[in-house]
Amino acid sequence: MGDTKNFRRVWKKPKRPFNFELKMDELKTVGTFGLKTKRELWKSRTELSRLRHQARSLLAVRQEVREKEEPILMHSLSRIGLVEKTATLDDVLNLEIENLLARRLQTIVFKKFFFKTPYQARQAISHGHILIGDRIINRPSYVVKVEEEDSIKLTSESIFNKILSEPEVKSDLGSPETENIEVPTDIVEEQKVETVEEPKVETVEEPKVETVEEPKVETVEEPKVETVEEKATE
Numbered sequence: 753m754g755d756t757k758n759f760r761r762v763w764k765k766p767k768r769p770f771n772f773e774l775k776m777d778e779l780k781t782v783g784t785f786g787l788k789t790k791r792e793l794w795k796s797r798t799e800l801s802r803l804r805h806q807a808r809s810l811l812a813v814r815q816e817v818r819e820k821e822e823p824i825l826m827h828s829l830s831r832i833g834l835v836e837k838t839a840t841l842d843d844v845l846n847l848e849i850e851n852l853l854a855r856r857l858q859t860i861v862f863k864k865f866f867f868k869t870p871y872q873a874r875q876a877i878s879h880g881h882i883l884i885g886d887r888i889i890n891r892p893s894y895v896v897k898v899e900e901e902d903s904i905k906l907t908s909e910s911i912f913n914k915i916l917s918e919p920e921v922k923s924d925l926g927s928p929e930t931e932n933i934e935v936p937t938d939i940v941e942e943q944k945v946e947t948v949e950e951p952k953v954e955t956v957e958e959p960k961v962e963t964v965e966e967p968k969v970e971t972v973e974e975p976k977v978e979t980v981e982e983k984a985t986e
Contacts (some may be wrong), residue, residue: 763794763797764794764797764801766796781849781850785858795851795893796853800847803847804845804847806844806846806882808844822841826839826840831898832896833896834851856892856896857877857884857889857892857895858874859971860868860894865906865916867916875890878892881912883903884896884900884903887928
């Protein structure tokens with residue numbers, strides 16, 4: 753089992769973690785399958801890489817070794833629903849990350865019981881509302897075997913028995929049944945809403961300010977004072 757202090761990491765980060773297209777694909781996958789963090793995605797991607805490496809290794813060995821070990825790999829993968837019983841190693845090499853995430857208990861419960869979102873299904877699993885047979889499984893990442901799918905059910909005291917049984921109220925707006933419905937013109941004319949005319953706002957003219965002319969100041973001529981010399985000359 754190894755030392756608990758020096759445990760082996762079960763996931764690897766991508767080689768280009770800051771690639772924009774890779775980040776967008778990871779965020780889309782995380783939201784589609786309701787994963788908590790990208791670490792869960794990296795775990796599944798590492799497991800897929802291990803399966804592909806094992807399949808490529810079997811293709812490179814001798815025929816006697818391949819005939820002995822290939823059925824063991826195919827049987828283990830067919831038990832969890834990744835490949836068919838008659839699949840070959842080429843089918844293992846064609847597996848995608850979505851095939852592994854689709855076998856998680858969270859994804860199967862989300863599709864089987866018609867939860868609104870995969871995160872709601874994750875909440876139900878984490879809080880102990882899901883049974884597989886007689887066991888309560890509270891791990892959303894649990895890989896469900898093919899023989900266990902029919903035994904998945906909700907606990908008897910779960911509140912989701914009432915929530916999920918209530919039908920959702922859906923409106924007919926935008927549904928395919930109502931897109932091409934022809935309505936008689938007589939009914940349309942009766943349902944016309946009278947347009948209310950907005951009251952006209954009268955513009956008030958601003959009063960004109962009359963300019964007051966300033967009074968003209970008349971200049972008074974000062975009287976001339978005759979000097980003594982002028983009188984003597986006269």
